[in-house]
Every structure is written in structure tokens, then in C-alpha cells.
Amino acid sequence: MSTVERLAKMIDHSILHPTMTDYDLEHECAVAAKYNVASVCVKPYAVKLAKQFLKDSEVLIGCVIGFPAGNSAISVKVFEAETACKDGAVEIDMVVNIGKVLQGDWDYIEQEIDLVTQACHKLGAIVKVIFETDYVVKKQDIIKLCQLCTKVGADYVKTSSGFGFVKGVDGRYSYMGATIENLKLMRESSGPCVKIKAAGGVRTLDGLLAVREAGCTRCGATATVAILEEAKIRFGDK
Template sequence: MPSLPILELGKLIDHALLHPTLTDAELRDGCQQALLYQVASVCIKPYAVVLASELLAHSDVRVGTVIGFPHGGQATSLKVAETLQACRDGAVEIDMVVNIGKVLSEDWDYVANEIQLIYDACESEGALLKVIFETDFLPNDRLKIKLCQVCTDIGVAFVKTSTGFGFVKGPDGMYDYKGATEHDLRLMLDHVGPGVRVKASGGIRTLNELLVVKEMGVARVGTSSTAVILNEAYRRSGMTPPTAITNTTIESTGY
């Protein structure tokens, strides 16, 4: 059985620690997992940036956080202030949610201005920006393509599919969620310009799913299933994983 490039796979992952019920103990455990598996970053809630920065100091695991999470409806001035605070607390990667209602209204001046202001805040603090589309809420490809064009014009680092919490209520009253579909990932890869990368978030929970999006050209994957994915990579390579899966609450969030 051929060995998998486990360290390379780890550096594809933003380890998501975003569940609403996440405790301080689970945050510490999640940061320890991030260190053990040598992922690219942790993606955490803004209040936790200070603690995560302390836990991950002197490592190459980056601290990322979310802005306007999960539905993007905050005033632009608040999103900018939240971005600056997060960066000054130690975040070096910012995942912002677009104002979804403004995207659906096709108020592109508003959408572009907000992304630009948050991009400028990131630039001033030396952080990179990822823009979350929340693709489950966007009913046609035209809106996603336009967002790719806006983000390319501004020069953000990444466009990103989903928050992991974009549940859509159907006619039967039941909630459905797709997350990072192959269709949306291919669409985004095809319509961003040079220098803008694509992050798949939502529903990537297995090694096979990670390998599929990696082969497509996706540069980052947001997932809470890091241990499941990378333990399987170790197993397929005939190696012993660095640790057992310890936190089933985090692993079952669906992100």
C-alpha cells in the first residue's frame, strides 16, 4: 500500500472548533489535536483567539477566526472592528461571512465595499482574508460567479464555500445542508483569478473526501473531523497515529 503524504494532508486542514457548545476544555483539546496533527490552522470563535494564540505559540499552526459568523448580518463597521480586535488578539487568518441578504439582493456595491474594508483591516494587521459565500443559501451559480469576481478584484487570499451551519429549511419543514459540493468547488476554482485560492468547508469528514477535493485543486479544507481523516491516512500508510480520537462531541458537529 503506497504511503500518503500525511504532513502535506495536514497542511490542507483548518481544524474547525466552532460548535456553539464548545467548552474551554474542548478548545484546549482541539488545539492539542492541531499540534499533534500539524494542521495549517485552527479556526475558532473570536473570544478564543487569545487562549488559542497562547496554546499554539512557537508552533507553525496558525490561529484563524471567524467574522460575522455564521450568517453575515452584522453592520460592516462591527465586522471591521471585530476583525481588528481578532488580529490584535493574535489571529493571522480571518474567515468572514458575506452579507447574504445583500448578495441575494445583488447589491454588489455594498458587498464589495464590505469585503474591501475587511480586507484593508486584515492587510493593516498582517492577516490574510478568506471570504465565506455560504453556498447553500445562494440559489444560482450566477451569484457565486459574481462573488468570485468581486473577491478576485479585491485580491483576497481565499474564497470559501460554507460556514458549516447554513441549514436550509425545505417545504416540508425539514432542514437540509450540503456544504462543499463538487459542483460549487469546481465553479469557484474556474472563476477565481490567479492568486485566489479555494477553501472547502462543510461536509468533508473522511480521508476519501479530502483526497477528492485536493485532486480538484482545493488549497484548504475546513473540518472538525481532523483526527478521523488523518488517523485513516496513517492507517493506510501502515503507521501508528500520534493519538487516539478523544473528543466525539467535536467530531460529530457536521462541519
């Protein structure tokens, strides 16, 4: 496998913006197939369509749950995950209940991650747990989440949804997404069986290489074409 092919297999091609239509979904699935990325990450309603569009490719189908704010009841997240799996998703990216994390209700968070993970594993899917590190900013909270994900057997810990916008004092919204500092902390705080996914703000080849160096094996991206075309120029067939 060439360097470009290995980098492509790090990418979960995100097709999640609220304004995206089914026509956009079809186009972006074609992009994912062309570059043979690891997976697409789609909205729950779109799983069946994405499976149809990618039926002749090796690209896996991923789906977001409790997205993007993480506010759904646990039973709803479980049902949503089970529905996505039955529709054809084999990777589930679930947003934790952010408010419960911030108030330190760790029993609730452990139950939530555990029940969704169990449901997905029974149906043959893996689980990526989204922390939303633009909101969950304290190191001790990130460490605790990594420990709980390790305890219950989640497959990945993930930085962000891509939509965790923070309102500043000037009234404008900003977004940080994945940072190298947080990715290294997540790698250090998670068990060896838990993998790390970066999401949010990785838009260049250098950005993808940096998160790989920090310990990531997956990265959510919308700039897939730009990243991999740059990789072709830099690495060629290496």
C-alpha cells in the same frame, strides 16, 4: 514532507460549535498541534486562548467574522476583524452579507469584502470570504462573488460556514456544504492569486482528496483525527 503531512497542512481544524467550552477549545487545540494541521479556526473571543494553547506549535490561529449568518454591519465586521488580528489571529474567515448577495447589491458586497480585506492585510492577516453556498445557490452569484474577491485582493474564497442549515418543506433542516461542482466553479471563476477553501461536509480522507483534486488548498474540518488516521493507514510514510 510526507503525503500525510501535506494533507494535514490542508486542514483548518474547526472549533466553532456554539456549545464548545474553553475546555473543548484546549482539547481541540491539542489535537491540532498533535497532527500539525495548517490552522485552527476559532470563535472571536477564543483567539487569545487559542494562541496561548498553541504557543509551542506551528499551527496558525484563524478566526471567524460575522459568523455564521453574515448579518453584522460593515463597520462591525471591520472592527471584529481588527480585534481578532490584534488578539493574535493571522487568518480571518468572514461571512458575506447573504441577503445583500441574493438581492444583487454588489456595490455593498464589494465594499464589505474590500474594507475587511484591507483591514486584515494592514495587520498581517489573510482573508477567506465565506459565500454560504447552501443559500447562495445561483451560479451567476457565485461567479460574481469570485470576481469581486479577485478584484479587491481577498486571499481565499470559501464555500460555507458549516452552519447554513436550510429548512425543508417537512420542517427538517438539511445541509449540503461544499460540493465538487461549486468548488470547480469557484476555481474557474477566481483569479490565480485567489485560493479555494472547502468547508462543510468533508469528513473522510476520500472527501479531502476529492476537494484537493477540485482545486482546494485548504479545507475546514472537525473530523481531523479520523481523516488523518485514515491517511496514515493508506499512505504510511509516502
